[in-house]
Amino acid sequence: MSRFVQSVGTQLSLALLLVVAVALGIVYLTVVPSLRDRAINTRVAGMEKIAGKLRPQVDVGWTQDNGFVATQSEENGGVRIALMQPPAPQGTIAPIADSGQVGNALVGDPIATRAYISGAKTHGTVRTSETTYAESAVPVLGGSYVLLVRAPVELGSIALVERRVLLAAGVALLIALLLGYLGARMFARRIRRLERAADRIAGGRFDQPVRDSGGGELGALADAFERMRVRLAQLDDARRAFVANASHELRTPLFSLAGFLELLDDEELDEPTRREFLSSMREQVDRLTKLASDLLDLSRLDAGRLTVEREPVDLTALARDLEAEFTPLAASSDHPLSATVDGAVFAEADELRALQLGRILVENALLHTPAGTPVEIRAQTRRGNALLEIEDGGPGIPADQRQQLFERFYRLDGTRASGSGLGLAIARELAGLMEGAIEIESEPGRTVFALVLPASPVLAPEPEPVLP
Numbered sequence: 001m002s003r004f005v006q007s008v009g010t011q012l013s014l015a016l017l018l019v020v021a022v023a024l025g026i027v028y029l030t031v032v033p034s035l036r037d038r039a040i041n042t043r044v045a046g047m048e049k050i051a052g053k054l055r056p057q058v059d060v061g062w063t064q065d066n067g068f069v070a071t072q073s074e075e076n077g078g079v080r081i082a083l084m085q086p087p088a089p090q091g092t093i094a095p096i097a098d099s100g101q102v103g104n105a106l107v108g109d110p111i112a113t114r115a116y117i118s119g120a121k122t123h124g125t126v127r128t129s130e131t132t133y134a135e136s137a138v139p140v141l142g143g144s145y146v147l148l149v150r151a152p153v154e155l156g157s158i159a160l161v162e163r164r165v166l167l168a169a170g171v172a173l174l175i176a177l178l179l180g181y182l183g184a185r186m187f188a189r190r191i192r193r194l195e196r197a198a199d200r201i202a203g204g205r206f207d208q209p210v211r212d213s214g215g216g217e218l219g220a221l222a223d224a225f226e227r228m229r230v231r232l233a234q235l236d237d238a239r240r241a242f243v244a245n246a247s248h249e250l251r252t253p254l255f256s257l258a259g260f261l262e263l264l265d266d267e268e269l270d271e272p273t274r275r276e277f278l279s280s281m282r283e284q285v286d287r288l289t290k291l292a293s294d295l296l297d298l299s300r301l302d303a304g305r306l307t308v309e310r311e312p313v314d315l316t317a318l319a320r321d322l323e324a325e326f327t328p329l330a331a332s333s334d335h336p337l338s339a340t341v342d343g344a345v346f347a348e349a350d351e352l353r354a355l356q357l358g359r360i361l362v363e364n365a366l367l368h369t370p371a372g373t374p375v376e377i378r379a380q381t382r383r384g385n386a387l388l389e390i391e392d393g394g395p396g397i398p399a400d401q402r403q404q405l406f407e408r409f410y411r412l413d414g415t416r417a418s419g420s421g422l423g424l425a426i427a428r429e430l431a432g433l434m435e436g437a438i439e440i441e442s443e444p445g446r447t448v449f450a451l452v453l454p455a456s457p458v459l460a461p462e463p464e465p466v467l468p
Helices: 002-006 008-061 067-075 110-118 156-202 216-264 271-303 315-332 351-367 423-433
Strands: 080-085 094-098 122-127 132-140 145-152 311-314 337-341 346-349 375-382 385-392 437-443 446-454
Touching: 008 067, 008 080, 008 122, 008 132, 008 145, 008 156, 067 080, 067 094, 080 110, 110 122, 110 132, 110 145, 156 216, 216 271, 271 423, 311 315, 311 351, 315 337, 315 351, 315 375, 315 385, 346 351, 346 385, 346 446, 351 375, 351 385, 351 423, 351 446, 423 437, 423 446
Parallel strands: 337 375
Antiparallel strands: 080 094, 080 145, 122 132, 132 145, 311 346, 375 385, 385 446, 437 446
C-alpha cells in the first residue's frame, strides 16, 4: 500500500485531483454566493422602493380596516404589506393590519422592530425554516406605526445552479482522476524504462541504447542517459583494451626472462653466451621498469593526481642535455644526432616533465626510423611560444595515422615493437598539464615533433625575421 501511495503515478494523480478540486471550489465560491447575494439584494431593493412609495399614501389614506393594506398588496403584485404597532409601550411589535393570511408570522419581526425603535427606515432579510424573505420597514403616522413590506426571495434558480455546479464538479473530479491516472501511468512507464536502462548501465551492459520519444524533460534525461551509456561503453572498451595490451606488454618480457632463466640453468653454457643472456635479461628488466613507470604515470594522469611545477625552463640547455644523453644510443643505432639552438629559449614549464617529454620524442625518433636517419634537436621561439623540436629524416607518418599516434598502446605499421606504445599518450597529457601541446609535421623524408610551451617572461622571445 505504501509503495502504491509513494509511486509517481499516484502522486501525480492526486496532485491533479487536488488542483482540479481547488479550481472548482474557487468557481463555486465565486459564482453561487454571488448569485444568491445578487438575488437577495435585488429583492430587498424592490421592497425598499415599494415601502418608499407607500409611506406617503399611508399617512393620507389609511383607515382602521384592512382595505388599504389589502388593496396596496394587490397593486404591488401580491407583496405582503402590514401595518404594525406594539400593543403596549413595552410589548412586542405585531401587525394590526396585514395583507397576509397568517398574522402571527410577523409578530416580533426584527426589521419592523428596528425601524420602530430607531424611527428610521430599515431593510434586510429574515429567514424562516424554509424561506428567506426580503423586508423593508418605514415608520409612518408620526412614528407610532411601522409599515412593513415583505416578499419571499426566489432562490430556486440559485439552488438549481448550485446543484448543477456541484454535479459538474463531481463529474470533473472523476474525469480528472481518470485522466490523471492514465497520464501519470504513461509518465511512470517512461520513468520505469529509464530506471531499467540505468540498472542495465550500472550492471555493465552497454549494448542497448536508451530511447524516449516523448520529449520534454524525460526525453532530455533519456538523451543524457544515452550520452552517458556511449561514454561508459567507450571507457569500458578502452579499459578492456588497456588491460589486454598491458597484459601483453608485461607477458612478453616476463616470458623472455623465464626462458633465459631456464637456459642459464644449463651447466654446459659457455661464458660469452651466459653474458649475452644476462645482457638480454637486463634489457627486458629495463623494458619492464619503463612500462611500469609509464603505467604509473598514466594512472596518476587519469586520477588527476599528477601535478606539474611552473617555472622558467631553459630549452636550449635541455636540448644540449638530450643530445649528450642520447648520443651513445644514436651511435649504436647509426643515427647522426645533433642539437641546434636559436639563442636563449625559456619556457614556462616543469623542468623534469619537459625533460621527460624530450626523452620520449628523441627516443621515438631513434627507435622507429631506419639506421642512418639523421635526427636533429632544436630549441627556438615562435609567436610567443617556446618550442622544443625533434626532426628526423625518416619515411614520414601517414596523415590518417597521425592522431592515432597519441592513443595508448598504438604503434605504426612496420615500426619496431620494442616500445610500449604509451610514450606519446603520456607526452600529450603532460604537455596539456603545462598548458602546451604536441604538434606533428610529416612528409616523406621529414617528420617533426614539436613540444609547444608558453614562453617564459624571464627572457622575451626574439622577433621572427620579416621576409621581404
